Amino acid sequence: MEGSAPRRTRIQQEKRELILEAALEVFSAKGFRGSTIDQIAEAAGMSKPNLLYYFRRKEDIHETLMQRLLETWLAPLRELDDIGDPLTELRSYIRRKLEMARDFPRESRLFANEILQGAPRIKPMLEGELKSLVDEKAAVIKGWMRAGKIARTDPWHLIFSIWATTQHYADFDVQVRAVLGADRGGDGRFEDAARFLEQLFLDGLKPKG
Amino acid sequence: MEGSAPRRTRIQQEKRELILEAALEVFSAKGFRGSTIDQIAEAAGMSKPNLLYYFRRKEDIHETLMQRLLETWLAPLRELDDIGDPLTELRSYIRRKLEMARDFPRESRLFANEILQGAPRIKPMLEGELKSLVDEKAAVIKGWMRAGKIARTDPWHLIFSIWATTQHYADFDVQVRAVLGADRGGDGRFEDAARFLEQLFLDGLKPKG
DNA sequence: CAAATTTTTGACCGGTTGGACAAACGTTAG
DNA sequence: CTAACGTTTGTCCAACCGGTCAAAAATTTG
Numbered sequence: 001m002e003g004s005a006p007r008r009t010r011i012q013q014e015k016r017e018l019i020l021e022a023a024l025e026v027f028s029a030k031g032f033r034g035s036t037i038d039q040i041a042e043a044a045g046m047s048k049p050n051l052l053y054y055f056r057r058k059e060d061i062h063e064t065l066m067q068r069l070l071e072t073w074l075a076p077l078r079e080l081d082d083i084g085d086p087l088t089e090l091r092s093y094i095r096r097k098l099e100m101a102r103d104f105p106r107e108s109r110l111f112a113n114e115i116l117q118g119a120p121r122i123k124p125m126l127e128g129e130l131k132s133l134v135d136e137k138a139a140v141i142k143g144w145m146r147a148g149k150i151a152r153t154d155p156w157h158l159i160f161s162i163w164a165t166t167q168h169y170a171d172f173d174v175q176v177r178a179v180l181g182a183d184r185g186g187d188g189r190f191e192d193a194a195r196f197l198e199q200l201f202l203d204g205l206k207p208k209g
Numbered sequence: 210m211e212g213s214a215p216r217r218t219r220i221q222q223e224k225r226e227l228i229l230e231a232a233l234e235v236f237s238a239k240g241f242r243g244s245t246i247d248q249i250a251e252a253a254g255m256s257k258p259n260l261l262y263y264f265r266r267k268e269d270i271h272e273t274l275m276q277r278l279l280e281t282w283l284a285p286l287r288e289l290d291d292i293g294d295p296l297t298e299l300r301s302y303i304r305r306k307l308e309m310a311r312d313f314p315r316e317s318r319l320f321a322n323e324i325l326q327g328a329p330r331i332k333p334m335l336e337g338e339l340k341s342l343v344d345e346k347a348a349v350i351k352g353w354m355r356a357g358k359i360a361r362t363d364p365w366h367l368i369f370s371i372w373a374t375t376q377h378y379a380d381f382d383v384q385v386r387a388v389l390g391a392d393r394g395g396d397g398r399f400e401d402a403a404r405f406l407e408q409l410f411l412d413g414l415k416p417k418g
Numbered sequence: 419c420a421a422a423t424t425t426t427t428g429a430c431c432g433g434t435t436g437g438a439c440a441a442a443c444g445t446t447a448g
Numbered sequence: 449c450t451a452a453c454g455t456t457t458g459t460c461c462a463a464c465c466g467g468t469c470a471a472a473a474a475t476t477t478g
Contacts, residue, residue, distance in 0.1 A: 002394035007372070008220060021376060028346055029327065029389065030242070030326065031240050031242060031243065031244050031325075031326065032410060033239070033240065033243035034240065034242035034243070034326070039277065048294070060241070087414065087415070090414065099410070104410045105389035107272075109325055112222075112321075112325055112380070112381075113240075113325060114376055115380070115381050115383055115384050116240075116318055116321055116322060116325070116380055116381075117238070117239060117240065117243070117382055118238065119383045119384065119387075123383065123387065126363060126384055126387035126388065127381065127390075130384075130387065130388060131336070131387060131388050131390060133239075134388045140415060148416055149416065150415070151408070151412060151413070151414050151415060151416050151417065153405055153408050153409070153414070154325045154401055154404070154405045156389060156393070157402055157405035157406075158405065158409070158414075159388075160374075160377060160378075160385060160388075160402075161374045161377075162375040163357060163377070163381075164374045164376075164381070165369075165370045165373045165374060167373075168369060168370075169369075170325070171325060172325075172369075172372075174324055174326050174327055174328045174332065174335065174372070175324050175328065175335055175339075175393075176369060178328075178335035178336045178339065178383045179335065179339060179340050179343045179368075179369075180331065181340060184365070192363055192366060193369075194210070195363070196362055196366035196367065196370070197366070198368070199360070199362050199413075200362070200367070200370060200409070200410070200413065200414050201409070201413055201414050202413045202414055203360060203412075203413040203415060204360070204408075204409065204410055204411045204412040204413035205296065205299065205359045205360050205367075205410050205411055206296070206359070206411050207357055207358065207360050208358055208360065209318075
């Protein structure tokens with residue numbers, strides 16, 4: 001048992017938040033190994049020993065960050081529900097995921113970094129909680145297919161493709177901006193992406209008629 | 210001018226290849242900062258000073274690796290050609306990219322790592338060579354749309370979505386395997402992915418009829 | 419063969435980094 | 449005020465890491 005929530009003073013709560021915010025910034029930009037405690041401390045406006053008073057080890061910061069991330073990261077998929085029109089549900093899911101890529105790019109990159117390195121710290125979660133959730137939702141989608149509400153295809157790979165296309169705009173942001181150039185790479189790129197993805201997932205590329 | 214190819218002995222050529230192979234393995238798994246020269250040297254079966262005899266700095270290895278990578282990485286897009294049936298061309302492009310994710314996952318991860326960190330070493334290339342190439346191919350695709358051969362949509366985001374969906378199977382391999390589980394996560398996953406992506410990009414999810 | 423050149427190695431160095439620690443400082447309660 | 453507790457800092461250390469260097473070993477060349 002991890003047991004009863006650790007008693008924390010007001011200062012501790014505030015400083016811990018500050019550190020986590022700073023660490024998210026640094027970790028997501030440079031990766032775990034590429035980040036130093038000093039950098040995080042400076043970003044949080046405190047000295048290294050002071051930071052280590054709130055988090056005993058560098059790993060502890062990363063772990064805490066990761067746990068929080070996973071909560072919010074899977075929320076959109078959890079909301080995918082059997083009630084309501086299937087195509088609308090899927091469209092909403094795609095939109096929500098794209099909004100997360102837009103509003104929480106650092107979280108997306110932190111996650112991507114972890115997976116890229118082989119997910120050493122969260123593999124159990126992937127094989128357990130995540131797999132269960134995806135299997136569950138895949139069953140829902142399969143139901144829609146059987147009912148003729150959406151085309152028959154592989155629900156798991158469908159989910160992968162939604163993850164891939166949406167998170168791409170956070171994880172590969174530099175590349176997206178570079179390719180789109182100064183004019184089209186501005187704020188409008190997420191709306192363009194939303195329009196494109198909606199069309200792709202609904203109709204594909206075959207010409208109408 | 211970088212000038213005439215540096216004269217190299219047989220041993221130098223062989224050892225440099227060995228080092229690059231080992232470095233690809235290590236860098237792609239742990240990132241640049243997360244990798245040590247010692248690890249690369251060990252993977253290449255030599256001592257650290259010996260390795261440094263062939264590559265004076267750690268960065269030199271990474272740079273060489275990166276240059277080679279970019280050549281092969283963009284080859285499939287270069288092949289996308291105006292002659293031939295548009296839908297077939299796009300299907301081939303998707304297939305080739307997926308094959309690269311399957312056959313060269315380390316290269317894909319190395320590239321992903323670089324982009325994730327903000328592409329510090331290849332940003333100029335992204336804004337120059339890559340952008341030009343993509344713009345050029347986007348124009349080709351636009352031509353197909355005008356000719357009514359494929360549905361009208363955003364060619365740039367179309368290319369992004371192909372990159373994202375295919376590279377996902379290399380970069381997020383751990384996650385894909387974890388979610389698919391022992392049975393479906395085997396070698397067949399790339400064929401499943403190929404089938405799914407073909408359907409997605411051609412027809413989307415709307416039910417037929 | 420021997421000389422010249424290339425390759426390999428062990429020892430070493432300076433800078434960085436994660437983390438420990440005790441002392442100082444601040445705050446609050448009695 | 450003072451004791452207790454929470455917070456902050458300067459100093460320090462051991463491990464690690466990128467890279468140097470000179471000398472030994474191996475290889476090539478004449």
